[in-house]
Amino acid sequence: MTDVVNQANQGSSEELGxxxxxxxxxxxxxxxxxxxxxxxxxxxxxxxxxxxxLWGLDFYHVxxxxxxxxxxxxxxxxxxxxxxxxxxxxxxxxxxxxxxxxLVIMPTVVTMTLGSGFQLARxxxxxxxxxxxHGWLVASFIVVGVMTVIALGVLEPANLAVLFExxxxxxxxxxxxxxxxxxxxxxxxxxxxQIATLIIMTRxxxx
Amino acid sequence: xxxxxxxxxxVSASTTDITGSGSLPPVSEIGIAALTLVVVGGIYLSSYPRxxxxxxxxxxxxxxxxxxxxxxxxxxxxxxxxxxxxVKVGKWSLLVYLIVAGMLEYVFVFDGTRGGTLxxxxxxxxxxxxxxxxxxxxxxxxxxNSSGGVTS
Numbered sequence: 618m619t620d621v622v623n624q625a626n627q628g629s630s631e632e633l634g635x636x637x638x639x640x641x642x643x644x645x646x647x648x649x650x651x652x653x654x655x656x657x658x659x660x661x662x663x664x665x666x667x668x669x670x671l672w673g674l675d676f677y678h679v680x681x682x683x684x685x686x687x688x689x690x691x692x693x694x695x696x697x698x699x700x701x702x703x704x705x706x707x708x709x710x711x712x713x714x715x716x717x718x719x720l721v722i723m724p725t726v727v728t729m730t731l732g733s734g735f736q737l738a739r740x741x742x743x744x745x746x747x748x749x750x751h752g753w754l755v756a757s758f759i760v761v762g763v764m765t766v767i768a769l770g771v772l773e774p775a776n777l778a779v780l781f782e783x784x785x786x787x788x789x790x791x792x793x794x795x796x797x798x799x800x801x802x803x804x805x806x807x808x809x810x811q812i813a814t815l816i817i818m819t820r821x822x823x824x
Numbered sequence: 825x826x827x828x829x830x831x832x833x834x835v836s837a838s839t840t841d842i843t844g845s846g847s848l849p850p851v852s853e854i855g856i857a858a859l860t861l862v863v864v865g866g867i868y869l870s871s872y873p874r875x876x877x878x879x880x881x882x883x884x885x886x887x888x889x890x891x892x893x894x895x896x897x898x899x900x901x902x903x904x905x906x907x908x909x910x911v912k913v914g915k916w917s918l919l920v921y922l923i924v925a926g927m928l929e930y931v932f933v934f935d936g937t938r939g940g941t942l943x944x945x946x947x948x949x950x951x952x953x954x955x956x957x958x959x960x961x962x963x964x965x966x967x968x969n970s971s972g973g974v975t976s
Contacts, residue, residue, distance in 0.1 A: 666931060728924070732931070735870070739935055746872060755871045762863040769956050770856035774963030777913065781964050792967050 644713045646780045651721050662729055666736045674737045681729030682818065686811045688726070692719075693804035701801075705790065712793075713783050716776055727768070731761065743821070750821045757817045760810050767803050775799045848905060848966050849898035855959035858891035862948045862955070869945060881944050888951045895958055906968035914961030918953070925953035 665673030700708055734757075743750045775796040782788050782796070865884035869876055899905060932945055 663927070667934070732927070735931065736935075744870075751871075755867070758867040758870055762867050765863055766856065766860050770852070770859050770959055773956075774852070774960040777960055778964045778967050781909075781913075782967060789967075796967070 642710060642713050644717055644780075644783075646717060646720070646777070646784065648717045648721060651718075655721060655725050658725055658729065662732050666732060669736070669740055671737075671740065674733045674740065677729045677733035678737050681726050681733065682814070685723075685726045685730050686814060688722070689807055689811050693800075693808050697800065697804055709783065709788070709793075712779065716780055720773075720776055720780070723768070724773075749824055753817050753821045753824065757814065757821070760813050760817065764807060764810050767807060771799050771803060847902075849895075849902055851895045851898055851962045852959055854891050854895040854898070855955050855962070858888040858895070858951065858955045859959070861885070861888040861891070862952050865944070865948055869941060869948075876941070878940050878944055881948070885944055885947050885951065888948070888955070892951055892955050892958065895955075895962075899958070899962065905962075906965045909968040910961045910965035913964045914957050917957035917960045921953040921956050925949040 661673070662677050664670070665677055700711060703711065738744055738754055742748055743754045745751065748754075779793055779796045782792050861884045865881035865888070868884075869881050899910070928949055929946060932942060937945060
């Protein structure tokens with residue numbers, strides 16, 4: 618990971634390959650065209666919650682949770698290191714295409730998972746302190762709490778700040794590098810929390 | 825703090841303070857502390873939705889509200905913050921998180937949460953809905969003056 622930081626220490630627009638012929642792809646910070654799809658997904662979630670529809674809640678929780686865990690681990694431990702070894706212009710081009718999509722995908726997937734999971738636990742009686750799964754449920758709350766603070770307090774603001782920087786006429790490589798470090802430094806914590814989630818959820822399902 | 829490249833285009837000097845963090849208050853840190861308190865209170869209440877003592881979550885919510893207020897005051901008195909960017913990002917983030925908090929409030933009411941528990945949860949949701957946009961908008965605004973203007 619140190620090569621990521623060292624390489625990114627070159628800091629100007631020129632070094633980002635954005636001056637003298639280097640071009641960034643045009644992008645929107647929020648890809649508006651995807652929002653109707655998000656609305657459909659969220660509407661289905663609300664309908665499942667309002668109707669206490671067990672299969673719907675289970676579907677949203679399994680699909681959302683699988684995607685959340687899979688994307689987090691894949692991006693943190695496979696895509697992230699690959700990006701770190703790319704040239705800076707390539708990294709900028711990848712980020713301008715990748716990060717706006719993540720800005721829409723991750724909150725949607727997290728909302729699907731947590732909204733349906735909470736309601737599922739309530740419907741199945743896991744909130745009852747006497748339930749055999751109650752301890753695992755509280756453990757999952759703690760894991761989700763840690764991930765919430767990291768995601769909302771550290772990563773989402775950094776994601777948006779990188780996109781705003783890339784929108785500038787002369788993006789500052791040092792700013793982008795400084796912000797991207799947050800993703801590198803939190804990947805370990807997020808990975809550990811996701812593995813804990815897998816253990817907890819498989820225990821809840823089998824105990 | 826700009827230099828000129830060979831092509832005549834302006835580029836950011838890499839030796840400057842890129843964040844301006846030396847002159848900006850620690851709003852992100854304060855916001856994250858408030859978010860942590862709200863999350864801990866939420867976990868406690870969600871773990872024991874029936875019959876949980878409200879003392880701990882109330883104290884946590886009060887401290888979280890205090891932190892958010894301190895953050896807001898620091899933002900108001902800060903002279904070096906890019907206010908236009910802060911407001912631009914903050915208002916849309918606030919809208920998003922008010923919707924999220926509203927949905928959560930709906931779920932709590934729908935599930936039959938009432939009385940003091942609902943009041944504490946609602947207060948925590950409101951703090952959450954204000955705090956997260958504040959962190960997001962501040963993070964974007966603090967880097968606003970690091971280089972060139974926004975292209976579109």
